[in-house]
Amino acid sequence: MHPSFNIVLVGFMGSGKTTIGRALAGQLKRDFVDMDIELEARAGKPIPRIFTEDGEPVFRRMERDLAVELSRRSNLVIAAGGGIVLNPDNIRDFSATGHVICLQASPDEILRRVAASTQRPLLEQGDKGKRIRKLLNVRQPLYNAIPCQVETTGKNIADVVADVMDKIPNSKQTENSKEEK
Numbered sequence: 235m236h237p238s239f240n241i242v243l244v245g246f247m248g249s250g251k252t253t254i255g256r257a258l259a260g261q262l263k264r265d266f267v268d269m270d271i272e273l274e275a276r277a278g279k280p281i282p283r284i285f286t287e288d289g290e291p292v293f294r295r296m297e298r299d300l301a302v303e304l305s306r307r308s309n310l311v312i313a314a315g316g317g318i319v320l321n322p323d324n325i326r327d328f329s330a331t332g333h334v335i336c337l338q339a340s341p342d343e344i345l346r347r348v349a350a351s352t353q354r355p356l357l358e359q360g361d362k363g364k365r366i367r368k369l370l371n372v373r374q375p376l377y378n379a380i381p382c383q384v385e386t387t388g389k390n391i392a393d394v395v396a397d398v399m400d401k402i403p404n405s406k407q408t409e410n411s412k413e414e415k
């Protein structure tokens with residue numbers, strides 16, 4: 235991998251993108267961008283309010299515009315939102331300038347991780363476990379289509395970060411690239 239390539243984490247809600255992305259960025263001494271946090275800052279309101287006040291299509295448009303913008307930058311670790319795979323253009327653009335890695339987790343593990351959260355509007359409509367399974371029915375093929383996969387179920391943060399590093403070609407070189415410059 236070219237040392238300046240972005241590293242883009244995708245995966246379902248609760249798959250660990252933010253937690254792993256932040257740890258990875260620290261280890262690689264790269265800037266970290268969490269797309270959801272960035273979109274909330276730009277909209278001036280939390281994601282649940284973007285969904286209720288503006289609607290999901292507006293959120294997807296903002297997400298798409300940010301994906302285009304970030305894919306033109308370099309040297310970032312990016313945690314995408316869970317719905318980034320819904321628009322294949324996002325994956326195409328991220329793949330052109332970055333290494334896209336999909337984090338996977340079982341539905342039970344996802345439910346455990348998101349159980350206490352009220353910040354995910356797509357999981358707030360009825361029983362969370364049922365919503366997770368319903369969304370996964372549609373989306374699992376899209377996540378599975380990403381060539382680079384890391385399983386996170388039952389693993390701690392350090393183990394997942396190590397597994398992600400193993401998937402990044404020349405990650406040692408990438409890790410040292412800042413000092414070499």
Ligand code: S3P
Pocket residue numbers: 245246247248251270281314315316317318353354355356
């Ligand atoms: C979404 C996932 C969320 C956030 C929004 C929609 C999705 O991000 O972008 O609530 O469609 O899966 P996380 O995966 O970071 O929770």
